[in-house]
Amino acid sequence: MNELHKLRLGNFDFRSHCIELCCSLKLCWVDHFGFNTDKTFKQRYLIADKHWKKDGGSILFYTGNEGDITWFCNNTGFMWDMAEELKAMLVFAEHRYYGESLPFGANSFKDSTHLNFLTSEQALADFAKLIKHLKRTVPGAKNQPVIALGGSYGGMLAAWFRMKYPHMVVGALASSAPIWQFEDLVPCGVFMEIVTADFRKSGPNCSESIRRSWDAIRRLTSTGPGLHWLSEALRLCSPLTNSQDVEHLKDWITETWVNLAMVDYPYESNFLQPLPAWPIKVVCQYLKNPNVSDPQLLENIFQALNVYYNYSGQVKCLNMSETATRSLGSLGWSYQACTEMVMPFCTNGIDDMFEPHSWNLKEFSDDCFKQWGVRPRPSWITTMYGGKNISSHTNIIFSNGDLDPWSGGGVTENVTDTLVAITIPEGAHHLDLRANNAFDPTSVLLARSLEVRYMKQWIKNFYASLRKKH
Amino acid sequence: MNELHKLRLGNFDFRSHCIELCCSLKLCWVDHFGFNTDKTFKQRYLIADKHWKKDGGSILFYTGNEGDITWFCNNTGFMWDMAEELKAMLVFAEHRYYGESLPFGANSFKDSTHLNFLTSEQALADFAKLIKHLKRTVPGAKNQPVIALGGSYGGMLAAWFRMKYPHMVVGALASSAPIWQFEDLVPCGVFMEIVTADFRKSGPNCSESIRRSWDAIRRLTSTGPGLHWLSEALRLCSPLTNSQDVEHLKDWITETWVNLAMVDYPYESNFLQPLPAWPIKVVCQYLKNPNVSDPQLLENIFQALNVYYNYSGQVKCLNMSETATRSLGSLGWSYQACTEMVMPFCTNGIDDMFEPHSWNLKEFSDDCFKQWGVRPRPSWITTMYGGKNISSHTNIIFSNGDLDPWSGGGVTENVTDTLVAITIPEGAHHLDLRANNAFDPTSVLLARSLEVRYMKQWIKNFYASLRKKH
Numbered sequence: 001m002n003e004l005h006k007l008r009l010g011n012f013d014f015r016s017h018c019i020e021l022c023c024s025l026k027l028c029w030v031d032h033f034g035f036n037t038d039k040t041f042k043q044r045y046l047i048a049d050k051h052w053k054k055d056g057g058s059i060l061f062y063t064g065n066e067g068d069i070t071w072f073c074n075n076t077g078f079m080w081d082m083a084e085e086l087k088a089m090l091v092f093a094e095h096r097y098y099g100e101s102l103p104f105g106a107n108s109f110k111d112s113t114h115l116n117f118l119t120s121e122q123a124l125a126d127f128a129k130l131i132k133h134l135k136r137t138v139p140g141a142k143n144q145p146v147i148a149l150g151g152s153y154g155g156m157l158a159a160w161f162r163m164k165y166p167h168m169v170v171g172a173l174a175s176s177a178p179i180w181q182f183e184d185l186v187p188c189g190v191f192m193e194i195v196t197a198d199f200r201k202s203g204p205n206c207s208e209s210i211r212r213s214w215d216a217i218r219r220l221t222s223t224g225p226g227l228h229w230l231s232e233a234l235r236l237c238s239p240l241t242n243s244q245d246v247e248h249l250k251d252w253i254t255e256t257w258v259n260l261a262m263v264d265y266p267y268e269s270n271f272l273q274p275l276p277a278w279p280i281k282v283v284c285q286y287l288k289n290p291n292v293s294d295p296q297l298l299e300n301i302f303q304a305l306n307v308y309y310n311y312s313g314q315v316k317c318l319n320m321s322e323t324a325t326r327s328l329g330s331l332g333w334s335y336q337a338c339t340e341m342v343m344p345f346c347t348n349g350i351d352d353m354f355e356p357h358s359w360n361l362k363e364f365s366d367d368c369f370k371q372w373g374v375r376p377r378p379s380w381i382t383t384m385y386g387g388k389n390i391s392s393h394t395n396i397i398f399s400n401g402d403l404d405p406w407s408g409g410g411v412t413e414n415v416t417d418t419l420v421a422i423t424i425p426e427g428a429h430h431l432d433l434r435a436n437n438a439f440d441p442t443s444v445l446l447a448r449s450l451e452v453r454y455m456k457q458w459i460k461n462f463y464a465s466l467r468k469k470h
Numbered sequence: 471m472n473e474l475h476k477l478r479l480g481n482f483d484f485r486s487h488c489i490e491l492c493c494s495l496k497l498c499w500v501d502h503f504g505f506n507t508d509k510t511f512k513q514r515y516l517i518a519d520k521h522w523k524k525d526g527g528s529i530l531f532y533t534g535n536e537g538d539i540t541w542f543c544n545n546t547g548f549m550w551d552m553a554e555e556l557k558a559m560l561v562f563a564e565h566r567y568y569g570e571s572l573p574f575g576a577n578s579f580k581d582s583t584h585l586n587f588l589t590s591e592q593a594l595a596d597f598a599k600l601i602k603h604l605k606r607t608v609p610g611a612k613n614q615p616v617i618a619l620g621g622s623y624g625g626m627l628a629a630w631f632r633m634k635y636p637h638m639v640v641g642a643l644a645s646s647a648p649i650w651q652f653e654d655l656v657p658c659g660v661f662m663e664i665v666t667a668d669f670r671k672s673g674p675n676c677s678e679s680i681r682r683s684w685d686a687i688r689r690l691t692s693t694g695p696g697l698h699w700l701s702e703a704l705r706l707c708s709p710l711t712n713s714q715d716v717e718h719l720k721d722w723i724t725e726t727w728v729n730l731a732m733v734d735y736p737y738e739s740n741f742l743q744p745l746p747a748w749p750i751k752v753v754c755q756y757l758k759n760p761n762v763s764d765p766q767l768l769e770n771i772f773q774a775l776n777v778y779y780n781y782s783g784q785v786k787c788l789n790m791s792e793t794a795t796r797s798l799g800s801l802g803w804s805y806q807a808c809t810e811m812v813m814p815f816c817t818n819g820i821d822d823m824f825e826p827h828s829w830n831l832k833e834f835s836d837d838c839f840k841q842w843g844v845r846p847r848p849s850w851i852t853t854m855y856g857g858k859n860i861s862s863h864t865n866i867i868f869s870n871g872d873l874d875p876w877s878g879g880g881v882t883e884n885v886t887d888t889l890v891a892i893t894i895p896e897g898a899h900h901l902d903l904r905a906n907n908a909f910d911p912t913s914v915l916l917a918r919s920l921e922v923r924y925m926k927q928w929i930k931n932f933y934a935s936l937r938k939k940h
Contacts, residue, residue, distance in 0.1 A: 033503040035809040035844040036586040116506035121591075128853050164634060166863070167856030339505040374505040383598050386637030391935075392864060393636070465861075 032125035053087035054140030065154030069094035071327035077435020145462035151430030171395030181409025190408030203284025267439035272324035338368035401427020502595035523557035524610030535624030539564035541797035547905020615932035621900030641865030651879025660878030673754025737909035742794035808838035871897020
């Protein structure tokens with residue numbers, strides 16, 4: 001570790017200790033697209049340069065998504081793993097309105113006036129300004145290639161960043177980025193169908209047990225004693241008292257299955273929750289028999305939920321108000337979903353294991369207006385970012401895991417020679433971005449090595465064209 | 471003319487009668503990049519489909535710039551001239567805050583709050599939404615290639631539109647588009663050097679006479695009687711009364727020479743003013759002798775100015791408050807120059823024929839703050855649109871006339887095989903966009919034919935890839 005590094009980053013254990021990275025702050029315009037306010041805020045970013053080489057190096061730039069950047073940093077081991085090979089400086093940029101990058105501090109979510117600057121376009125502009133800032137202020141960074149990387153919404157941002165600012169980054173790795181989960185680009189049911197398939201594949205009768213659980217819940221909760229019984233059976237922290245609670249319960253259980261599908265990793269992990277390896281397989285061990293009484297089925301469902309919420313064994317009761325890590329900024333995302341990020345989802349109960357729900361934009365819009373005072377513009381993202389018509393762009397890797405429900409809205413076939421899709425049959429949500437692990441399936445190892453190969457090619461081409469210029 | 475056409479456009483004389491095109495209006499969000507307001511306004515656009523073919527046709531989309539769209543429509547005869555060959559529908563889209571497309575009606579320029587939505591990004595988003603609207607509502611338009619065209623700032627918008635929305639347009643013709651007249655991408659003096667060269671080339675001693683005129687003005691206006699004499703000699707509508715007026719006079723004369731350089735067309739025209747063919751040559755006939763007395767030199771300057779302001783012979787006095795057509799929205803452009811469109815200009819009096827003026831950002835910024843309550847962000851445009859690093863884009867023609875001072879900030883050499891430069895040695899400001907004329911020099915005819923060839927290729931490629939998809 002060189003002195004500069006010590007000075008800038010403190011004495012930290014390289015890799016997966018992002019929390020200890022001394023964060024840097026950059027002043028950003030609150031509004032890049034209007035000049036009426038000259039208000040600024042501090043954007044946080046993390047930087048690690050242990051393996052960075054000024055000679056022939058590169059900059060890997062994580063386009064932060066809807067949460068605390070240290071959490072994404074800790075869950076993006078792939079960047080740390082390839083830093084040495086790519087002689088790379090690592091930069092993790094926090095997305096405005098998340099983590100500590102709050103344009104209006106504690107008031108940031110107060111109302112639609114304060115939230116007005118929470119958009120993907122503003123976030124991309126923050127990234128562009130940050131790269132300019134680093135190139136100007138970090139000696140040796142100026143003539144180096146930058147590669148954008150991100151997962152999930154961060155993957156969408158990485159892809160969009162390459163599309164909109166190709167002068168800033170030579171390419172992008174967009175992992176599990178559902179850039180087509182908008183309008184009618186993909187069927188609205190595909191997401192839940194993949195969730196269902198994951199459970200179907202992970203144990204006999206598993207998805208069928210879940211499919212039957214909804215009616216069982218309905219029957220059980222039709223009486224007061226039934227409500228009471230179910231609250232006890234599921235060890236709920238707050239007992240169910242009315243039909244609204246029951247709807248909430250079903251939503252919460254649904255979200256649990258969805259989350260399990262996202263984090264169905266081949267080894268013990270702690271992304272949304274601490275979990276065992278292949279958690280859906282563990283869950284499905286409790287859901288082998290759908291032909292049992294309603295109470296027995298719900299006892300089984302409890303055991304399954306308990307895998308997700310209480311793998312540590314320390315939890316006293318299950319809390320319906322939480323489904324995932326607090327590092328995710330659910331408030332900010334709820335606003336984004338109500339404005340730009342309008343993703344239609346639906347279920348029919350036939351191709352999936354859920355109760356049928358059609359996509360109702362009107363209802364969704366009304367709910368958004370009630371909550372935030374804004375209405376979604378569902379066609380904006382495709383207008384802005386091109387929908388399926390993206391073939392004129394170059395150098396973007398779209399990687400998707402077949403287990404990941406988000407792969408349904410992702411790019412899973414090559415668009416052109418330089419807009420390439422990598423699929424990982426045994427992969428859940430952005431598995432490729434996670435640190436190397438002894439239990440990684442071969443498919444993700446192959447994916448990562450292919451990704452590195454593309455990135456090296458981009459870097460090589462960058463330096464070749466730089467030499468040509470001089 | 472088919473019936474549909476009659477119905478939509480009325481009975482008009484195809485070509486150069488844009489004023490009679492029945493304008494269409496489209497509702498636009500005032501703010502595409504924020505959701506706090508759902509206010510809309512009516513954007514005007516003109517449409518002509520006499521030669522449009524639903525089978526194998528195309529859409530030529532003029533990305534309107536800082537003025538009334540009918541005026542640009544009337545001065546973009548090239549689009550009308552090639553409509554039949556390209557089976558093209560012509561669309562002329564008005565830029566927000568100009569002509570009749572005023573987001574807040576008469577209050578649009580009231581203050582920086584109302585002006586907050588006057589940016590190039592918002593304008594490009596308007597264009598994107600308009601194209602989507604046309605494709606959705608005009609039967610037969612959906613699967614047709616769109617080409618963006620524009621001149622000057624409109625040319626910058628055409629190029630930027632292809633860069634940012636390549637899914638919307640298959641290519642762009644950016645005529646006389648000074649996309650590099652920002653920051654230090656080109657020397658700040660190049661613009662005035664080209665103006666000077668035009669005068670130098672157009673008559674013996676012409677630029678030298680102008681160079682000497684500034685000192686002559688200074689000497690003459692150092693006394694009260696001198697001020698009076700000069701006001702009379704120049705037939706000014708409002709006499710000069712103080713040194714501030716004299717500064718204004720010099721600015722006004724300077725702008726006149728600049729405008730003449732822009733519109734130094736090979737035939738009689740009426741773009742900024744009604745003018746004879748090769749107007750600088752006409753002007754220079756009065757400026758052959760720099761070695762005359764101050765009063766004689768200024769008499770000669772008057773004759774020169776009179777060519778520009780009084781070609782019709784109907785003007786009684788010269789009005790220093792106007793230099794060009796009222797169709798240009800000078801108020802809106804002044805705001806844009808004070809925010810995004812920060813173009814550094816300077817003179818040194820040696821390489822050019824003007825008084826030396828260095829570029830002073832601080833002073834410029836203070837003036838902007840005084841006038842509009844906003845401060846410029848001079849590096850924003852290069853951050854947003856890439857500066858000189860644009861090689862990853864495709865299908866943009868940058869055409870420039872060597873006589874045009876704006877060519878100094880333009881792309882005058884090929885960047886790649888598909889980002890091509892066309893130079894027109896005898897061309898002034900976007901001469902290629904003007905209607906065919908018997909006095910057109912061969913160079914502009916060649917330029918236009920090359921431009922048409924590129925456009926045809928884009929159209930052909932579009933249909934080829936469409937066939938491949940189906």
